[in-house]
Amino acid sequence: MRKEIIGLILLASSLWGAQNLEVTSDNFTNLDKEHKAIFVGHAHATQGKSKIDANKFIVNFDEDGNAKVYQAIGNVRFEIFKASGSHTKGRCNHLYYWANKDTYKLIGNAKVEDLVKKRTITGQEIFLDNKRGLSTAKSNHSGPVKFTFPMNSSHKKGKK
Numbered sequence: 001m002r003k004e005i006i007g008l009i010l011l012a013s014s015l016w017g018a019q020n021l022e023v024t025s026d027n028f029t030n031l032d033k034e035h036k037a038i039f040v041g042h043a044h045a046t047q048g049k050s051k052i053d054a055n056k057f058i059v060n061f062d063e064d065g066n067a068k069v070y071q072a073i074g075n076v077r078f079e080i081f082k083a084s085g086s087h088t089k090g091r092c093n094h095l096y097y098w099a100n101k102d103t104y105k106l107i108g109n110a111k112v113e114d115l116v117k118k119r120t121i122t123g124q125e126i127f128l129d130n131k132r133g134l135s136t137a138k139s140n141h142s143g144p145v146k147f148t149f150p151m152n153s154s155h156k157k158g159k160k
Contacts, residue, residue: 021047021067023057035061043072052078052095070097076106082130087115092126102130110137120148 026041036058039045043057055074062068072078072095079089093108106112106126112135113120123137123145137145 019048021045023059025057035063035065037061045070045072049081050079052076054095067099070099071095085116086130089113089115104128104130118150120146122146 023037023039023043023045025039025043027039029038029040030036031038039057041055043052043054045052045057052072054072054076056072058071058073059067060069060071074093076092076095078091078095079087081087090106090110090112092106092110094106096105096107097103104127106128108124110124110126111120111122112126112128121135121137124140124142125138127136128134137147139145
């Protein structure tokens with residue numbers, strides 16, 4: 001059983017790149033026939049400096065054992081560092097990550113902060129496509145979508 005767990009964690013390392021992904025939780029279930037690993041209770045996933053914390057963390061694998069979809073469910077908090085130099089931090093109720101597309105979908109009370117470009121997006125649903133450089137957000141009756149970004153200092157000088 002221990003070898004299976006270690007093998008699953010090593011296979012799941014494609015979430016953020018070549019470094020190993022380590023997931024800890026209170027409980028672990030491996031569903032071979034469903035190609036799924038489930039971590040429940042204080043789930044904490046790390047790879048390098050990147051981390052995701054949630055009540056539950058699920059890894060779905062393809063037929064070859066490669067990680068394809070990740071889900072973090074319940075009180076999700078994350079901080080992601082990419083090789084490109086990007087650094088994002090955020091929260092939501094439910095996070096999906098498609099590894100082969102490098103895309104994220106955040107649902108419920110979602111907030112993403114780009115700590116490099118000093119931009120923030122909040123809404124009920126946020127979609128991030130890192131390959132295309134695309135971000136979209138939706139709201140619902142609880143409040144509007146909000147996008148905050150810094151103003152260029154030369155733009156401010158021109159307004160005087």
